[in-house]
Amino acid sequence: MIGLKVTDLSFHYPDRTQVLNGINFQIEPGERVGLLGPNGAGKTTLLLHLNGLLRAAEGTIQVGDLTLSDEVLSEVRRMVGFVFQDPDDQLFMATVAEDVAFGPRNFGFGQAEVDRRVESALEAVGESDLAPRAPHHLSGGERRKVAIATVLSTDSALLVLDEPTSNLDPAGRRELVNLLASLPATLLVVSHDLPFVLELCPRSLIIDQGRIVADGETRQLLLDRELLAKHRLELAYGFDPANIADR
Amino acid sequence: MHMPDGYINLATSAGAAVVAAGGVATSLRNSGKELAERQVPLAGLTAAYVFAVQMLNFPVAAGTSGHLLGGALAAILLGPTLGALVVTVVVVMQALLFADGGVSALGLNVLNMALVTPVVGWLVFRWLMKVLPARTSSAVVSSMVAAAVSVVASATAFVIEYSLGGQGGVAVGTVLQAMVGVHALIGLGEGLITALTVGTVLAVRPDLVKGAADLPLVTDRTAPSRATTVTFVVGGLVAALVLVFVLAPIASSAPDGLEKVALDTGFSEAATDHPVGGPLADYGVSGVDSERAGTVLAGTIGVAATFAIGLAIATLLRRRRAT
Amino acid sequence: MSGSHAHALHYHGHSPVHHLPAETKLVGLLVFVLSVVSTPPTAIWAFCGYALILMIALGLSEVPARFFITRMAIDLPFVLFALLIPFVGVEPKIAIGPFAISEPGLLSAWNILVKATLGAGASVMLAATTEVPDLLRGLQRLKVPVVLVAIASFMIRYLDVVAGEFRRTRVAMAARGHNPRTVFDAKPLAVASGALFIRSYERGERVHQAMLARGYDGTWPSSGNERIAAKTWIVGLTPALFAVIVAIAARLL
C-alpha cells in the first residue's frame, strides 16, 4: 500500500475556467478517504490529476515515493487504479473479459497471468458470469461492478473511485462497501452518497470551488450542519450520523 | 446507395476492390502514428456517430425523405484521411453485420461511399475556404456545397462503374440522367444537414472542425451564430424552392437514392399502374429499424416474388430461345 | 431503431455453424458470393444449386427460416429496382399485354435479383451465426489492419450509446411538438446532430483517458492469435467449395 501527497495543486481548463485553487492534502498508506463536495467543485478534475491524465500548471503530486512527471508516468498509472464516473467511458472493449484484461495486457503480463487476473477480478465483484458478455448489454449496476473489476485486475495499490455507488441497487451498494473495505489498497472515493462515505471512509475531505475546505473524521464533518449547509451537502431525510455505530 | 451483389460484374468489382484497398492503405499510412495512439477511440466514436446519423431520415420535400451519407461531413470534421477510414469502417461493418451491401460489391461500396465522398467533399471544401473570406459563415456555406457535390460525385462514380461493368439492359445515358438527377436533389438535403451540423460544432467547439482549423477562433462562444442562421435561411429557401418545383409532384416515401431512380424512371416510361405501386413501395426500407409484423409479411412476399419472377423470366427466356 | 441494433441480425444459438471460427465463415462467404456473381445469368440450374447450398447451411445453423427471411428484407429496395429494369431497358423489346418489355432488361433484372438475393442470404447467414467479438477477432486473424479492427470495435461498442442519445434527443423534440415535414423543420435535427457529434467526440476523449489510465501506450493489445486447425478450415469452407464447383460447372457446361 502506498500513500499520496498533493501540494499546492492549481489547474484551469484551456478555456480558462479556474477549477483547482491550491489543493493540499496527504493520505497515508492504507487509509480510506472520502472526497465530498457540490457539483462542479472540481472533484473529477482533481482525480484526473492523480495519474497524470491532466497535468497541472502548478503544484506537485507524490504517489508512494514517486513524484509525478513524464518519466514515471507509466509507473504511476500502474500504481493508481481509476474508476471513472461513467462506466460507459471505462468499458470500451467488445467483451467484459477483454475489458478486464486490457490493463494487465498493457502492463505486459503473459496470457496465463492475464486470464488468472481477469477471473479473480470478476470473482471479487461477484460477476464471473458476465465475462463473455458485451458491456453495452449490461445493466447499470453490472457495468459499475465490471468497471471496478477492470482496475482490480491491475492490482493497483491506490484506488481512485469517482461516484462508485451511482446506479447500484441497495444490495449492490452494500456489497461494494464490503468489497472496497476488504481490499489491500489505499482508497480515495468521490461520492455524493454520504451514508456510503460514512460507512466506508473514516476520514473525509470537503472540496468546494477548487479548495479543500475541510479535512477530518467523516462522522465529525457530517455532524457539522453549518459546514454541510455551506457547501451544499445535505444529509438525506432520516439519516443521522450520530445514531450510527462504527463499523 | 449500398449496392448488393450482382449489379456490377466481377472484373469491375475486383478492380474497385483493389482501388479501394489502395485508398484505405494510403489513408492508414498518412494517418500514421497519431491515429494509432490518440485517435483510435475518437475515430471509433465518430464511426458510431456516422452510423447513427445515417439512420437519420430527413425530409427533402413533401413526403420524400433522404438519409445522410456522411462522407463529406466526416472529412470536414476529421480531415480526409481519418474521415475516409471512419466511413470505410462504417460501410464494411454494415455489410458484415447487417447484410447491407453485397460482400462482392464491398470494394465498390467503400470506393463510392467511403473514399469518393470524403475526398471530393474535402477538396471542394478546402477550395471554397480559400476563395471565400475567412469567416465561420464561409465554412458553413462551403460545407453545404461540398456535401452536395460529394453526393453527386458518388452517384457519378456509380454510373462510371455501371458503364464499365454493369449487367446491361439499361442504357448508360438513362442511368446517368436518373442517378445524377436524383442525387443532385438528395445532395441538397445532405448539404443542408452537413452545413448545420458543422455550424453547430463550430459554434460550440470550433477546435473540433479539422477543415476550419485555420479560421480565427470565435472567442465569444455564447453569442448566437447569426451567420449560421442567415445561411440556413437563404440556403434553405433556395433548396426548398428547387425541391418543391422539381420533386413535389413525385411524392413518394422511397428513402434511398438508387430506389428513387428506379421509381422515377419507371414512372416516366411504364404505364401508371406498374407492379411496384403496391404495398411494397411503402415498405419502411431503412432495413435496420423494421422489426414488426408488417415487415415479416413484406419480407416474405418480397423473397417469394423474387423467385416467382425469376422463374417466370427464366421460363420466358427458355421459350424464346427455343423458337 | 431497435434497442440493440448492433445485434439486429444475430440469432443466438449453439449450432455447428455458430461454433465455426469467424474467419472461416468470412472467407467462405466471400468465396460463395464470388462464385455466385461469376455465374452467367442463363445458368439457371446453377442458381438453384447455390440456393440449395444456402438452405442446407441454414438447416445446419438452426436459424429459423422465418428469422432468416425477414432479415433478408434489406434486399427489398433492390428487388424493386430490378423489377423496373425491364420497363426502362434498351431494345429489342417484346410486347406483353400493354407493356413493352426490354429483353436485355429482363435478363439484367433476373441477374440482379438472383445474385443480390443469394448474396444477401449468405451475408445474413454470417451475421446471424457470428457474435460481434468473434467477427472482430476473425477479421484480425485475417490480417485486417489492427487499427481498423480497433475502430470497428469502438464503433460497435458505442453504437447503442450514441444512437440512444440521438433517439432520446428526437423523442424529446417530438415530445415538445417537433414534427418535421418540410426542409425547414430539419434544422433542429441538424443541430441535434451537431451536438451529438460533440458529445461523441468528447466521449472519445474520455474513453482515451480511461485507456491511458490503464496503461495504454498506443499499441492495441492483440488478443491470442491461436491458429486454426486445417480440418476446421476444410469443414468451414465446405459450402464455399461446393459453390466453386457449381460455378466452374456453370462455366464449362
Ligand SMILES: Nc1ncnc2c1ncn2[C@@H]1O[C@H](COP(=O)(O)OP(=O)(O)OP(=O)(O)O)[C@@H](O)[C@H]1O
Ligand atoms: N473539459 C472541460 N473543459 C472546461 N471546463 C470543464 C471541463 N471539465 C470540467 N469543467 C468545469 O470544471 C468544473 C469542475 O468540474 P468537475 O468535473 O471536476 O466537477 P465535479 O466536482 O466532479 O462535479 P460533479 O459532482 O458534478 O461530478 C466545472 O465547472 C466544469 O464545468
Ligand SMILES: [Mg+2]
Ligand atoms: Mg465529477
